[in-house]
Structures are given as structure tokens and as C-alpha cells.
Amino acid sequence: MIEAVQGSGAQILLVGVPRKSLFADGAPLYEELAEQYGLVLDNDSIGELLRDPALKSDAVHFNAEGYRTLAQRLHRLLLERGAL
Numbered sequence: 001m002i003e004a005v006q007g008s009g010a011q012i013l014l015v016g017v018p019r020k021s022l023f024a025d026g027a028p029l030y031e032e033l034a035e036q037y038g039l040v041l042d043n044d045s046i047g048e049l050l051r052d053p054a055l056k057s058d059a060v061h062f063n064a065e066g067y068r069t070l071a072q073r074l075h076r077l078l079l080e081r082g083a084l
Contacts, residue, residue, distance in 0.1 A: 002037050011083055013074065016043035018050070040081045045073045 005012055016030035034041035049055050055066030062070060078084045 002033065002039070006037065012037070012039050013078065013083070014039045014041045014043075015046065015074065016041065018047035040077065040083055042074060042077050045070055049073075 002012060014030055014034050016027065019027055030041055030043045033039065034043075049062065049066055049070055050060070052066075055062055055069060057063040057066075075084070
């Protein structure tokens, strides 16, 4: 899938989703894929933000503020990496 998207000329932002665990971080697979394919990776934001109850609507989903915060972090990362 990554090769097909890159073949179309699009750039990919890979966002790591943590394993099912209260304090899990992103899986090593995301780092391996990012390195192999030269992708911009955020392997921390979702896990970090899910630890803050004020940013969640339930145990596994963000509320509006959580999604806003995630979007801001991803935007900042894209700017830092020169993707925007």
C-alpha cells in the first residue's frame, strides 16, 4: 500500500497507533516502515494524548479537544519536516 501511494506521487504521514494497553507506545513496526520507505512518522502523539482523560470521550476515542490537539501536533510535525 505504501509503495502504491508513493508511486502516485503523494507523500505519507505515518501515525503510530499504540498497542492495546493503558500506557503503551507506538509499535516498533511503524519505525521500521518509516525507515524503510522514508516516511514522516509520528509514533508518539496518539499514545501520549490518550493518557490525558480531558482529551477523551471514552476509553479509546478522542473528544473534540483531543482531535484538535492531535491535528495541531501533526501540523507542527509536517512543518518541521518541510512537508508543508
